[in-house]
Amino acid sequence: MRAGKFIQTIFFTEIIKGMALTLRTLFTPPVTRRYPKVKRPVKPGFRGLHALAKNEEGKMKCVGCGLCGAYCPSQCIYIYTSEGEDHKKIVDRYEIEVLRCVYCGFCVEACPFGAITLSEHYEYSDYSREPLYMTKDKLLANWDRYFAGEKGLRYFRDFWRPKAENFSAYEGQAMFDKVKARRKEQK
């Protein structure tokens, strides 16, 4: 052991190994990208900036049931509802403090109507908090911006299936599985 270390120190074997790696890497193609000039393609189901979905008529899908806010582990969704003119429930304020969001996607899973979505947009930064406090209008505008056309449809068809469309719960939804498993354990 002692002798081995002695030889290593005398003949700089580690340095030689290191140099060999450098030399090899010199001739392989680079793995880094020249971000922001070159962007990594986003996979389906990516969890980026929130958007509030609109239905075919262009109306907000959210009914203000508050389930997203109830599940949100960072408790960063604030919803205020009231009784509208026709006695139906209306959503006055739907706000997300995205700076506190951990992008777990629970809100999307909890929503029975597929009204809250996580877009593929992740490039947002600013000099103050205020622009990153998402209000209902901003979130609805995000939908038009990031989920226009076919993209919005695909989001729900391929990945998130809202429970209101099928109550049998999508087996692949991680959250549901975990809760069920935990319940079983508790029993």
Next chain:
Amino acid sequence: MITVTINGKEIKLEKAVTVLEAARSAGIKIPTLCWHEQLEKYGGCRLCLVEVEKMPRLQTACTLMVADGMIIRTETDTIAEVRRGVLEFLLINHPLDCPYCDKAGECELQDLVEKYGLTKGRFREQKRKVPEALEDPVLVRNMERCIVCTRCVRMCEGVQGASAISVINRGGHSHIEPFSGGRFDCEYCGNCVSVCPVGAIMSRLHRHSYRPWQLGSETKTVCPYCGVGCTVVVQVRDDIIKRVVPKLGTVVNNGLLCSRGRFGYEFVGNKERLTTPLIRKNGLLEPSTWEEAIRLIASRLSEIKDKHGSNAIAGIASPRCTNEDNYVFQKFMRVAVGTNNIDSTARTGFAGAQGFIENIFGQGATGNIISGLANSDAVFVIGGDPTTINPILGLQIRACSRRGGNILTVGHMKGLRYYTPLELRPSVNTEIALLEGIVSALMKKKGPPGSHPVLEARLKDLNAQEADLPRICGIQGKDFSRFIDTLAEAATPSFVIGKDMIQSKGGSYGLFLVSAINYIVNGRIYLLSERANEQGLLDMGCAPDLFPGYRPITYPEFRKRYENAWKTGLPDKPGLTIFEMMEAAKAGALKCIYVMGENPVFNLPHTKDVEAGLKNLSFLVVQDIFLTETAKMADVVLPALSWAEKDGTFTNMERRIQLVKKAVHREGMEDWKILSEISSNMGVRMNYSDAEEIFGEICRVSPLHRDLNYEEIEKGDAIYPYKGEPLRGSTDEIHIEKSAGREERGKLYLRVERPLFHSGTLSRKAPALVNICPEAVARISPATAAALSLKDGDIVRASSKTGALELPVAVDEAIDDSAVMLSNNFQGKGAFSLMEYEIDPVTKAPCLDSNQIILEKVNR
């Protein structure tokens, strides 16, 4: 001893109970939907099915009584299968509304389906469609969601006793509807809302505005309305009260509330609340800073004190403020100002009556446990309908009747009319003669008990003849003898005394007679109290002749103790009562009145007189949460914090001290804080950091509260005299003032209606209560209506010696032919504005029953 085995656990039971109760006592949960601990058993939903060995089929745990040796299983696969089936049946007609149903999150059906239910329905047919019933201002029914568990019906009929709703239609179309159709014609207790397991009957006050999990806080506190002192839980989101609910298992109201307690909370967030101090400048009230207002009050008070003496200043305390506020108030008046001129609206009845009865029977005679009423075998009610004045106490009387007790009333009590009362309805102004008759008859029947010689001496020369009663009071002999027989046979009778008795001419004599009846049959007395802290205010010494803890100020040795405690000399002359204050103000002897949380212009009879008195003052300070009629006349108005925004204690009519807790935050100062600031500015330092510290001082100086503290109160049974003996024994002297007999038939007399939905000036700032009962009406009997050719809704001009009002009439069978009932709640339409009074020399309460009134139809 019965032994049963539930899920392998052996349970020993003293007496036979249902399987469900046995399981609960052992901490085993069985799901239920139609069962509710406050209601009669029903056995309708079949969700509580359990397996019992040797019984061929599953049994409903909520109805099956345990038998020795039963072996029960509550969670097997078969049971789960059956429960799932039951739920699936329920969901056949139940909409999938959870996302916008206000019940979601606290819905029993939702929880059960989550636990047992399938995630997929097999039923493909159309669900029943019923539009939401939105006709009612307060309650909304969504009958698609109703699972016909009939909890609401059983609550309304069997507990509340209003019998306003029922199941209509059959089979899959059954649902709940009020007998009155869309709009409820009921007591609006909202107890049906409490028990509905789903979102089928709900309150509209918070409709669609929050979810249970979004609440920021839940605070257990005491209802701000009446002297029953119900425990309420205030649910708050972002400093807005969203809902007030009762709590099961609380001592006073055990999960029940009345309309005021449940729906009357919106005054707290009312936009009209005062926000800054106002100072009168050039005749107008203008906003100012706290410093300016406090400095001004301190300097003006000192100035008046120097120039005219301390007794030129008087203070009016508040039965709506906490004990702590009232304690500091009287201390401020006695120490900083140096006067005993302290009184409150408790003087309009409660204070004098309590003093009178305690004088006969000893301290605490009027403070009996409310729930005890239900166990009485007879309840004697006089002087006002307890089901509207103190609704939760009224429920106990109804419960008493249901358990087989007898209800005996003098006068007609509308809220007890379905409880087979034995009713004596004396003709106008002859109650005293009737009471004399009752006393004489009872004395003849039962003889004097012999334990209270002073009282008996007073009864000696009383000899009313039964035979005269039909002539004098218009009472039938056989009704009277049934009444007397029932009363004489009662082993545990209770006496419920309302304000009308105290506020009638010869009120003290009437009180004496009721006390005598109570004495002969050995009963308990309940004195109805209209305000949340009427009792506590008196305990705190907000009376012209008493120190905190009911120590009379005229006794030098007592005064010495308070002088030592407060380290100052104290005035030894009893001060002015609230009515004497108004007199003195009018006469110019009084220069300044400091009003805390009270509205004398509206809440004292003879409005014009009160106004004249207050106008004559050189300085009027009003500390309140709204710009009341009195505040509008003030020189300085200070905004206070309301009941929901501060800590403290209330003492209810049972003498139970209960914690009031801060539920919402609001900028401002508590009443006691404002007073201590002013006091410090006047050179008398008061340094309290919080309400608890004040309570500590109260417990040191008041012999009634000795050894109490907030922790002890939290346990719920802090009834004073705490760990002690009653302080004031019975006396050897009873003052009575009889009034000359008077009887004027054929005239109309104005009577104060004490409605269920309102209480003074607070409730009119609560939109829900205003929606239920929006305007003042004069109630008259059908005979009066016929005589004056009036019909429902006609506008009349009601005039008395002191004024006139125009308002609609309502024809009501419950009203006596000699009476016109008008409440004292609505701005500019209060009964007190039409009333003059005389002061009863003994109770110092105003007698209001001789106000004649004339109704004339106004043609528009």
